[in-house]
Amino acid sequence: xxxxxxxxxxxxxxxxxxxxxxxxxxxxxxxxxxxxxxxxxxxxxxxxxxxxxxxxxxxxxxxxxxxxxxxxxxxxxxxxxxxxxxxxxxxxxxxxxxxxxxxxxxxxxxxxxxxxxxxxxxxxxxxxxxxxxxxxxxxxxxxxxxxxxxxxxxxxxxxxxxxxxxxxxxxxxxxxxxxxxxxxxxxxxxxxxxxxxxxxxxxxxxxxxxxxxxxxxxxxxxxxxxxxxxxxxxxxxxxxxxxxxxxxxxxxxxxxxxxxxxxxxxxxxxxxxxxxxxxxxxxxxxxxxxxxxxxxxxxxxxxxxxxxxxxxxxxxxxxxxxxxxxxxxxxxxxxxxxxxxxxxxxxxxxxxxxxxxxxxxxxxxxxxxxxxxxxxxxxxxxxxxxxxxxxxxxxxxxxxxxxxxxxxxxxxxxxxxxxxxxxxxxxxxxxxxxx
Numbered sequence: 001x002x003x004x005x006x007x008x009x010x011x012x013x014x015x016x017x018x019x020x021x022x023x024x025x026x027x028x029x030x031x032x033x034x035x036x037x038x039x040x041x042x043x044x045x046x047x048x049x050x051x052x053x054x055x056x057x058x059x060x061x062x063x064x065x066x067x068x069x070x071x072x073x074x075x076x077x078x079x080x081x082x083x084x085x086x087x088x089x090x091x092x093x094x095x096x097x098x099x100x101x102x103x104x105x106x107x108x109x110x111x112x113x114x115x116x117x118x119x120x121x122x123x124x125x126x127x128x129x130x131x132x133x134x135x136x137x138x139x140x141x142x143x144x145x146x147x148x149x150x151x152x153x154x155x156x157x158x159x160x161x162x163x164x165x166x167x168x169x170x171x172x173x174x175x176x177x178x179x180x181x182x183x184x185x186x187x188x189x190x191x192x193x194x195x196x197x198x199x200x201x202x203x204x205x206x207x208x209x210x211x212x213x214x215x216x217x218x219x220x221x222x223x224x225x226x227x228x229x230x231x232x233x234x235x236x237x238x239x240x241x242x243x244x245x246x247x248x249x250x251x252x253x254x255x256x257x258x259x260x261x262x263x264x265x266x267x268x269x270x271x272x273x274x275x276x277x278x279x280x281x282x283x284x285x286x287x288x289x290x291x292x293x294x295x296x297x298x299x300x301x302x303x304x305x306x307x308x309x310x311x312x313x314x315x316x317x318x319x320x321x322x323x324x325x326x327x328x329x330x331x332x333x334x335x336x337x338x339x340x341x342x343x344x345x346x347x348x349x350x351x352x353x354x355x356x357x358x359x360x361x362x363x364x365x366x367x368x369x370x371x372x373x374x375x376x377x378x379x380x381x382x383x384x385x386x387x388x389x390x391x392x393x394x395x396x397x398x399x400x401x402x403x404x405x406x407x408x409x410x411x412x413x414x415x416x417x418x419x420x421x422x423x424x425x426x427x428x429x430x431x432x433x434x435x
Contacts (some may be wrong), residue, residue, distance in 0.1 A: 013083045014148045018142070021081055023142045027128045028079040032072065038124060045120040046113050053109065066096045067117055074121060078146070097161045098168035107165050111158060118154045122147060135317075158286035177251070184250050184258075187294065188301055189429040191208035195294060208262040212288040212300035213247075214308045218258040233283045234259045239285075240273040241266060258304070260297060266290045266322065275319035285320040286311055293316050306330045307402055312415045329414050339415050348414035350399045351419045360395040362402060365413050367392055372405050 016024070032039055042147070043063045047054055056061070077084055078408040100110055125146050127141050131172050153323060183201050185194060199206045204218045215233055231249065234257065243261035249258045266289050267273060286308035288300035303323040310329045311321035313336065332339050343351070350357055363381065370376035374392075378385045396404040399412070 006270045013152055014145045016081070016145050019138055020141045020145055023129070023134060023138060024081070024145060025079045027125060027142070030126065032075045032079070035072055035075075038071045038121070039064050040107055041124060042067040042117045042120045043069065046116045046297050049116055050109065050112065053105065053113070055103065059103070061101070061289075062096055063113075064434065066090070066093050069093060070114075070117065070157075070284050071121060073151070077153070078149055084149070084153040087156075089157045093157070094160065094164040097164040101165060101172060107162065110161060110165055114154060114157065114161065117248070118150050122150050126151075148154065159227070162243070180248075180250060184248075187297055187396075190298070202248055203246070204260065205245075206294050207298055208244070209243055209264055209289050209290050209292045210260045210288075210297050210300045211266050212261050212297075212304040213259045213261060214257075214286040214304045215259065215283050215285045216308075218236055229281070230257050230283070233278060233281050233285075236277040236281075237261065237274050237285060237287075238252065238263075240277045241270060242412060250313040258301065260300065263290060271320040271322040271325055273316070278319055284311065284318070287320065287322040288323075288326050314414065321421065327330055331417060332411060332425065336418065340418045343412045343415035345406050346401075347399050347416060350395055351416060353420070357398070360391050361413065361416060363391040364395040364409075365416070367404065368413055 025347040043233075045058070046063065047060075047069075053063075069092050073087065073090055074084075076082075077087055097110055099105075111335055116416070126143055129142055129146075132139075155366050179201055183198050185218075189197065193205050193206075213234065215230065215237070230251065232248055234247055237259070238261045241261050241263045243263045245262055247262075248301055249257055266287065270287055274287065278285065284303045286309065288303035291297070291299045291303075307321045307323040307326055308328070310326040310333060311318055313333060315321055315326070341420075347361070363377070364379055367374070367377040370380060374385045374388050381388070391402045396402070396406075396409065399409060400411045403409075
């Protein structure tokens with residue numbers, strides 16, 4: 001679009017008439033002579049809009065410094081009408097962006113500081129343009145050109161600032177993760193540790209009572225969700241358990257982690273609570289019981305691993321599996337193939353896999369889970385008690401058992417999911433604990 005000798009193209013430095021370039025250069029030259037005052041005004045605007053970044057004299061001084069260098073570069077480029085894309089950002093601006101990570105200032109604030117600074121610089125530039133005795137049409141063209149140039153500048157500088165910030169954040173995370181992994185590995189491998197020193201390194205009090213949480217997914221889409229879905233899920237689990245303070249989280253890949261939650265007890269209905277909190281997530285969870293101190297830290301991890309193993313083998317549809325709910329299954333599964341053979345032997349034709357057998361086996365499973373109560377089983381399945389009683393008798397008869405509550409039959413019903421698939425390949429032990 002051409003107007004009064006100025007061609008403005010979105011995202012690019014506009015083509016200007018010689019008169020507009022001369023006016024812009026003169027204005028930029030005057031601002032270059034007042035850089036200290038310009039920097040003060042820019043940061044005054046930023047701190048008015050963002051009072052939460054008033055973090056003391058040292059940080060204020062760093063803001064002034066980066067504002068001065070940025071205003072100097074921007075004015076210099078406008079004076080010579082040099083495209084911002086060809087000039088690297090000020091070195092101290094990149095250093096400053098990296099320093100924000102250590103102060104806990106989010107990247108959104110970094111970008112907002114620069115956008116506010118850009119707006120304040122434009123206001124100063126406009127004020128200088130209109131203060132002179134120039135043709136109004138020429139001033140309008142110069143304002144339009146300055147605006148396009150400033151937006152091209154902020155677009156050009158944002159990418160390297162973001163890259164510097166992300167690199168520093170990733171570097172710090174890798175360093176913190178390495179320290180955390182080393183300390184957790186030593187703990188789980190039984191190495192002697194100084195509790196106070198290790199607690200400080202982890203940022204987590206090892207003298208507490210812990211519940212260990214293993215969280216994983218096989219859904220690759222989870223990694224594409226906004227934010228950090230694993231950390232979000234851990235937070236929800238900790239809230240469901242009534243945890244105290246921040247959980248200790250160790251990522252074992254993008255979509256798997258181990259976490260320790262400080263809590264006094266693990267509620268009896270912990271699995272149900274967690275499942276409700278994660279009903280819209282794509283994660284599965286294994287929970288330990290509550291255990292105290294360093295030894296409890298290790299025990300909780302072992303229990304969570306065992307709960308996860310039971311969940312993968314016998315409760316594949318369950319969102320969450322708590323160890324105190326599956327301790328018996330854990331004992332029965334110490335030898336998976338032997339457990340499979342025992343289940344097949346006891347259930348006999350009841351494990352045939354046809355619709356009628358599956359219906360009888362499911363009814364028997366619910367009946368046993370409901371404490372051999374016909375009434376509760378009927379309510380849960382939504383069918384009459386007489387139908388439940390018939391199916392139970394029929395299931396026991398097919399399995400060759402006189403009593404549906406016989407211990408051998410109860411164990412076989414627990415192990416029945418092993419008979420539905422091909423032989424199970426045992427999951428590898430987590431890298432954290434090779435034992």
